[in-house]
Amino acid sequence: MAEYFTDVELDTSNPEPRCPCVLLLDTSGSMGGAPINELNAGLVAFREALGKDELALLRVEIAVVTFGDHAELVQGFVTANQFFPPTLSASGQTPLGAGMNLALDLIEQRKMAYKANGLRYFRPWVFLVTDGEPTDGELWKGAALRAQAAESNKKVAFFAVGVGGANMATLGQITLRPPIHLNGLNFREMFTWLSSSMSGASRAVADAVVPLQTPLGWGSL
Amino acid sequence: MTWRAYGASVRGTSHVRAGIPCQDAHGWRLVPGGIVGAVADGLGSAARAEEGAELAVSMALESIVTGFDAMRHDEVASITEMVRAAFLAARDALESASMAAPLRDLGTTLLLAIATDGWTAVGQIGDGAIVGRWLDGRLESLSVPLRGEFINETTPLTADDAMQHLIVRVWPEPVQSLALLSDGLEDLCINLATGLPFGAFFGPFFAPLIDPPTDQFDSDLISEHLAAFLDSDRVCTRTDDDKTLLLVGAPTAS
Numbered sequence: 001m002a003e004y005f006t007d008v009e010l011d012t013s014n015p016e017p018r019c020p021c022v023l024l025l026d027t028s029g030s031m032g033g034a035p036i037n038e039l040n041a042g043l044v045a046f047r048e049a050l051g052k053d054e055l056a057l058l059r060v061e062i063a064v065v066t067f068g069d070h071a072e073l074v075q076g077f078v079t080a081n082q083f084f085p086p087t088l089s090a091s092g093q094t095p096l097g098a099g100m101n102l103a104l105d106l107i108e109q110r111k112m113a114y115k116a117n118g119l120r121y122f123r124p125w126v127f128l129v130t131d132g133e134p135t136d137g138e139l140w141k142g143a144a145l146r147a148q149a150a151e152s153n154k155k156v157a158f159f160a161v162g163v164g165g166a167n168m169a170t171l172g173q174i175t176l177r178p179p180i181h182l183n184g185l186n187f188r189e190m191f192t193w194l195s196s197s198m199s200g201a202s203r204a205v206a207d208a209v210v211p212l213q214t215p216l217g218w219g220s221l
Numbered sequence: 222m223t224w225r226a227y228g229a230s231v232r233g234t235s236h237v238r239a240g241i242p243c244q245d246a247h248g249w250r251l252v253p254g255g256i257v258g259a260v261a262d263g264l265g266s267a268a269r270a271e272e273g274a275e276l277a278v279s280m281a282l283e284s285i286v287t288g289f290d291a292m293r294h295d296e297v298a299s300i301t302e303m304v305r306a307a308f309l310a311a312r313d314a315l316e317s318a319s320m321a322a323p324l325r326d327l328g329t330t331l332l333l334a335i336a337t338d339g340w341t342a343v344g345q346i347g348d349g350a351i352v353g354r355w356l357d358g359r360l361e362s363l364s365v366p367l368r369g370e371f372i373n374e375t376t377p378l379t380a381d382d383a384m385q386h387l388i389v390r391v392w393p394e395p396v397q398s399l400a401l402l403s404d405g406l407e408d409l410c411i412n413l414a415t416g417l418p419f420g421a422f423f424g425p426f427f428a429p430l431i432d433p434p435t436d437q438f439d440s441d442l443i444s445e446h447l448a449a450f451l452d453s454d455r456v457c458t459r460t461d462d463d464k465t466l467l468l469v470g471a472p473t474a475s
Contacts (some may be wrong), residue, residue, distance in 0.1 A: 004446035010459060017372045041250045113339075118414030120372040171370035203235065203461060 019202035026130035027068035042084035042187030049195030067099030097139025133167035189218035224256035228467030229448035246274035255337030264328035271326030298452035398470025405462030431472030
């Protein structure tokens with residue numbers, strides 16, 4: 001068949017749609033030693049896994065919020081190709097409520113920036129990892145209500161992972177999705193899973209529900 | 222004028238990988254002094270999306286063909302009502318076909334466009350786009366895409382409040398040609414911030430509608446070439462969704 005339509009040019013003016021993900025990571029003192037080292041190794045594995053997906057590198061945006069001495073924005077939103085994993089250290093308590101509020105605020109701000117710049121986007125994710133329970137009083141309860149409202153309105157997908165002796169019952173009150181208990185310190189497997197899930201989420205066909213890839217391999221419900 | 226059309230719906234690479242069929246559908250019918258075209262994009266989350274898309278297209282076209290002669294062609298309200306009736310007919314057909322199953326199993330978007338010697342009309346529920354080329358050569362996005370907050374969200378024909386989201390637009394002048402496309406192609410041919418169509422994309426597709434004499438216009442053949450283009454690496458590296466392009470128009474000389 002003769003070549004038709006070879007003179008058709010494609011519009012290249014549209015930026016890639018974005019798929020934002022906040023990593024909300026516990027850096028309290030109890031994460032010291034092997035846990036924080038494995039978490040750091042997991043972040044490196046996350047970046048490497050995303051690096052194998054050229055589209056995800058341009059679409060997935062990562063921010064890192066930690067909570068230990070205080071809730072802190074360690075890395076503002078960058079596309080995956082600009083993400084250089086931070087090396088986290090552990091100290092302090094578990095101000096989870098403040099961390100959650102910071103993560104949810106970040107997402108609201110990011111959405112406003114997308115809208116202002118005409119960028120289309122997928123549903124944002126928050127991925128919480130903690131080995132304890134909230135130490136900032138009742139703050140977490142308000143933050144949990146906020147997270148649950150965002151989840152039930154389909155504004156955000158909020159995941160919670162408990163490590164070691166994390167209070168899974170409290171985590172269960174924070175997210176509408178059942179929390180996942182990490183097997184041992186399988187952070188690398190967890191982040192590899194998160195990478196492939198983000199790859200899927202960043203190219204979901206119209207209205208498709210992104211399946212949670214199960215079995216997880218790295219944790220259990 | 223002798224109205225003509227060609228079109229293709231091609232399975233996206235993500236659908237190939239996942240082993241799901243092409244869930245886009247398209248079709249057209251001639252009416253006295255004009256042509257009606259439709260494009261539907263079955264929802265990835267719908268169990269019988271491809272069936273819903275096919276049915277929506279065929280029923281909407283049938284409704285226009287049936288109601289065309291009875292309509293007052295000099296009244297915008299009458300044309301609008303005819304387009305609205307076509308969307309209702311498509312939705313009713315989906316309801317009948319769903320039987321006991323949830324209507325959302327047949328979830329699909331629907332784009333409809335009518336080009337005639339005297340006027341032009343479009344209707345839309347959901348995403349996708351309709352681009353018109355007026356007689357003076359100017360390109361314009363005629364549809365208003367209905368998006369949810371997120372890129373992979375839209376309002377389908379099967380939504381409870383779908384008819385409230387229907388947008389119908391009527392122009393009391395003819396177009397030279399129209400392109401209807403599913404959202405899988407939008408990125409490649411429309412600036413999504415401004416809504417402006419990308420002329421270098423549409424020009425070569427409009428050409429076969431305008432240039433060759435009627436006896437040399439082979440819709441099936443050009444549709445095959447269009448399908449090959451939509452399946453080409455150039456396109457597939459830019460979109461992994463199903464993609465449909467339907468072109469209708471009339472030669473200028475006639």
